Amino acid sequence: MKRLLVFGIPIVLILGLVFWRLSAEKAAAQEAASQQGSRKNAVVSADMAEAAPATLSTTLEAVGTVQSPYKVDLSPRTAGRIDFLEVREGDHVQVGQVVVRINPSDLEGAALQQQAAVAEARAKLAEAQISKSSNDVAIQGNVRQQQANLETAKAELLQAKQTYEAQVQSAQSNVVDATAKVKAAQSDIRNNQAKVASAQADADNAKLKYERLERLLKSGYVAAQNVDDARADYQVAEKGVDVAEAQLDASRSALDSANAQLDSAKQQLEIAKKKADVDVQTAAARVNQAQAALDIAKANRSGSAAYSENLAALEASVKSAEAQLAQAQAKQADTVLKSSIEGTVTARNADPGSMASPGSAVVTIQYLKWLFVTASLPIENADAVHIGQEVKLSFDAFPGRTWIGKISQVNPAADPQSRQFSFQVRLDNPDGAIRPGMYAKANIIISRVQAAVAVPKGAVDDSSGKPQVKVVDSEGVVSTRAVEIGQSDATLTEIRSGLKVGEKVVTLSYSPLKDGSKIRLPKQGEGKTK
Incomplete structure (x- = not known):
């Protein structure tokens, strides 16, 4: 009995724990199923x-x-005090509108000094030009005369060249005509030679026929009339050979005459070339002579070397003074800054009374x-x-x-x-x-x-x-x-x-x-x- 209690009590406890565990899992499963059904039927947002x-x-x-497609930084080329600047950021400006003015006092004085220097240099140059000697008039007349002589010589040279070309062309034309006649005569010779050969062949054939019929006549195979006809044909053929040879001789005479004309035309061509060449050379020599005379006249026109150099120096002085005046006026114009575009002021970096310097933008326009x-x-x-x-x-x-x-x-x-x-x-x-x-x-x-x-x-x-x-x-x-x-x-x-x-x-x-x-x-x- 005691042993039964020892083994029975643990078994009962174990079975009770198993039953409790199974009951708890079943309850959890039922609750989870219930929650899942609730979620399934819930409305989702x-x-x-x-x-x-x-x-x-x-x-x-x-x-x-x-x-911006166009941006302009207005800055002066010359340093100075700003006298005028009225635009500000956001102001609209037009093309060519004056935006900034730099005080021009110093530059105006420099421009006046340069104007005086230009006037003085021009006066000295004018005085030197007026002092030319009366000999200049004679020299100028001589120059014009020599220029006229040169033009005349050039015209004569041109005429000589044109005459040369005309004479040579005429002589060359005669040579061409004579050459054509020679070729025509040579062609006639070849044609008449062919005719002589043809007539000779006809005569030889007629002779053979005549001799064959004559032999047959002796044997009594042909009539005498046939022989007479063959003899007549043979005589006519020989006359044809004589006529063809006479025509060939005439063609040869015509070739000799054409060759003579060709030689004469070539000689006339050479004579025309030589004569015309001499005329051209003579005219060219007159042109060179007239040019030399003109060069001498022009050399006399300049007068003494010292006078020419002095005049050139005075002219250079005038140009130098004018360049300095233009430079001073350009600097004076640079004191006025204008807008090169239509746009809006986006930056103002100075005020009236302040100093502006080259490279530093006073105003930016875009x-x-x-x-x-x-x-x-x-x-x-x-x-x-x-x-x-x-x-x-x-x-x-x-x-x-x-x-x-x-x-x-x-x-x-x-x-x-x-x-x-x-x-x-x-x-x-x-x-x-x-x-x-x-x-x-x-x-x-x-x-x-x-x-x-x-x-x-x-x-x-x-x-x-x-x-x-x-x-x-x-x-x-x-x-x-x-x-x-x-x-x-x-x-x-x-x-x-x-x-x-x-x-x-x-x-x-x-x-x-x-x-x-x-x-x-x-x-x-x-x-x-x-």
Whole structure:
């Protein structure tokens, strides 16, 4: 009995613990099932969007700086005190408008001194020119006479050359005619030689025929009349040979006559050349003689070397004084600073009464009616950027506003350090809101796609490699649907299949969604459901 108690009590305790554990796990399972059912039937808050047609734009983003196309820093070339400066930052100026005046007192005195120096130099030069001797008149007359002689000699030389050419051409023409006659005579000789050979062949043939018939007559094979006819043909053929030889002799005589004419024409050509050449040389000698006489007359015109050098020195003095006067007047004009462009004052660095120095800008003027935005992109994007391309610009100073510009210049070379190329966007600025130096965000539109169905990018889940969306029906029940996607831009994704226009999709959920989950639909007048 004692042993039964020793072994029975532990067994009962163990069985009780097992029963308690099983009961506790069953209760926990029932509670978890109850909680899961409650969550399944709970309404989830989420953001939704409606599938709709949209235009998707592919863009490149860049950051740039606003620059003025025309910027002028007005600074004097001569140091001095500022007497006049009335414009301030923001004032508009026109082309040619006087903006700054530097005190010109010292420069005006220098200009007056140089004017006096110019007057004195001109007076000395005029006095030297008036003192020319009366011999100058005779010298000038001699020069004109020798110039006339030279022109006459040149005219005679020209006439001699023209006569030379005419005579030579005439003689050459006779040579050509004679040569043509020689060739014609040679051609006649060849033709008559051919005729003699033909007539001789005819005579030889007639002779053979005559002799053969004569032998046949002796044998009684032919009639005597045939022999007589053959003898007559033979005699006629011999006469033809005599006529052809007479024509050949006549052709040879004509060739001798043509050769004689050719020799005579060549001799006349040489005589004409020699005579005309002598005439040209004689005329050329007269030209040289007249030129020498003219040179002597001109040398006498200059007078003494000392007088010429003195006159040249006085002329140089006048030019030097005039140059110094022009320089002084230019410095005086430099005291008035005018705007070379139409624009707006963007910087004023001095006040009236202060000293201005060369190289230091007193006023900066910039053109603001239209501006450049200069930006850069990696060289890999060079093919996507071209002149005339539309660019959307935004500025931190104007949140929510955008401007549209067009690319006006693309740098064909890239920076070797950054491996980027720069480009400029022209931006109209009629109200002057944009200012040089501002930073701009540029979105370059490189392509546009008209999507029949598009949803926000956040609605598409492609983490598993198969794009899908959470579709919400009219009762707010969620179902997962596979879709085929196309292109995307910064905010939207194209749905090519799997979704229709008007269907709602979840873009953001604050709790995990499964098929069958229910979403609170927006009430009438509300926006997106959360």
